[in-house]
Amino acid sequence: MGDSATPVDYRAVVPRAELDVEAAVPAVHRIIEEVRVRGVEAIRELSQQHDGVAPERLRVPAAALVEALESLDADVRAGLEESIARLRVTSAAELEREVATEVAPGARVTRRIVPMDRVGLYVPGGLAPLVSSVLMNVVPAQTAGVGAIALASPPQKDHGGLPHPTILAACALLDVDEVYAVGGAQAIAMFAHGVGECAKVDLVTGPGNIWTVTAKRLLKGVVGIDSEAGPTEIAILADDSAEAAYVAADLVSQAEHDPLAAAVLVTDSERLAHDVERELEKQVLATRHIERIRISLGGTQSAIVLVDDVDQGVEVVNAYAAEHLELHTVDAAALVPRIRNAGAIFVGAHAPVSLGDYCAGSNHVLPTGGCACHSSGLSVRAFTRTVQVVDYSRDALAEVAGHVVALAEAEDLPGHAAAVRVRFEG
Known part of the structure; x- marks a missing residue:
């Protein structure tokens, strides 16, 4: 991914769909x-x-x-x-x-x-x-x-x-x-x-x-x-401890959604990368939606990305900001606090994205296309608003009246100041 001494804008090099x-x-x-x-x-x-x-x-x-x-x-x-x-x-x-x-x-x-x-x-x-x-x-x-x-x-x-x-x-x-x-x-x-x-x-x-x-x-x-929840995407951060069959199956599971679906493996293990490629060849042939999956896996939005180590892999997946991020590494739970950008994080070998799609108790409506760096998945909060209710007594207003007047005059808004003064005149 480049010389570690040279800052790399990973967002500019991670795989993305051509159609935006x-x-x-x-x-x-x-x-x-x-x-x-x-x-x-x-x-x-x-x-x-x-x-x-x-x-x-x-x-x-x-x-x-x-x-x-x-x-x-x-x-x-x-x-x-x-x-x-x-x-x-x-x-x-x-x-x-x-x-x-x-x-x-x-x-x-x-x-x-x-x-x-x-x-x-x-x-x-x-x-x-x-x-x-x-x-x-x-x-x-x-x-x-x-x-x-x-x-x-x-x-x-x-x-x-x-x-x-x-x-x-x-x-x-x-x-x-x-x-x-x-x-x-x-x-x-x-x-x-x-x-x-x-x-x-x-x-x-x-x-x-x-x-x-x-x-x-x-x-x-x-x-x-x-949020802008579009064609699905999965990123998997994996090291040499990962099970290639699991990784391949999870990539296929999301690729079958849509020809534009993205499936990205980020790993520091060349052995795992080769094993996953072999598993993909075998598993895709056994699926119902072969053509759709092949288009997805063969598109510019899907790739196997080799990194120097898991630390660099964390930076890459943070830059990618995946809708779904799986962690298949030694002590995967320890990496969770370091993941800043993801719609949902699936920890370890027994938490596939499919679980979250249906029965995990999490919500699968998640931001895609890199939007996980600023947007959240669907939740109760999306369906509510907050309303501020301000309730001051006369004495409480009097305590800060001078501050309000000073700030209003500093902003050249004399009407604001007058709206406070009038309450204490006469």
Whole structure:
């Protein structure tokens, strides 16, 4: 990776996808404007163009939700229920409490925690029906006490223009009855502007493809967003102690999401690198989505990166800021405090990303594309706001009145000073 005596900007050399948000902006901007101006008609046309089907009605009938749950495979339902139970536990633990502070006698500042009034949750359904994303969006929103929840997922040609039935079943299981058969950038635009039966929301959350992520970036400000959670990525920091079969399997597990998915191994062991390459050749042939995985692993966003030692590897993965970071090293837990940038960290050989995708109790809606250096994964906090409540008595105000006046005059804002003086005149 270069001479250790020379500072290296690892962010400039780590693997990244060629297609980025900026490249998608012009096309997505047109979609957003079409939806804003022409509403439901535009969404139906875009659905026909991108999903191959135009639903007669965007909102999913209640009967379809009930039918989907009744038809749900028992094992799948059991898996969903366990995932929901674990996620409810961790979400409840994240709930923040109101904090009141007496800064002086008669001077109180309270931080209130207020849930969002209405949110729009997005669940991908293109290459894979991500039923688990229903749980990851809905459970923290419900735990936060959100007033109204709407959910959108792409219409499926094979399912009569409705979202995938497993996604509908999960919605029914969680008592979410406002569901829309709308996908991609047009779904984000629908939530942001309010179209047809879907009233405008305050916040949009959820992962998606590059078009969905671009729409969230363009509409930020019109509506709140959680983070830019796009095509999935995994980075694995491993040393010579790692099991090559585990490492390869975990790289494949994320590559199967999307041809744009990123799979990066960072290691100081040439032996492990070669062993993982051999394992990948063997394991990819045994998968169902061979072509998709091969494109992902062969893209510019995926690579095996050799480093001098684990210390340098830590710096590289911090620069990469992965959505998912696995640590397969001797005493992996000891490295955790040194990881500054990651959406989620999976420690040791028995915590694969797949666990976090479903049943760990963690949330799998995480920042991608290097955004983990400034953004967090989805949690209860995303669905709440803080409101400052200032409560001062006359005596408490009098104690700091002189300071307020002095600071107001220093900023040449005499009206600010007068608003304090008037309370003590006469």
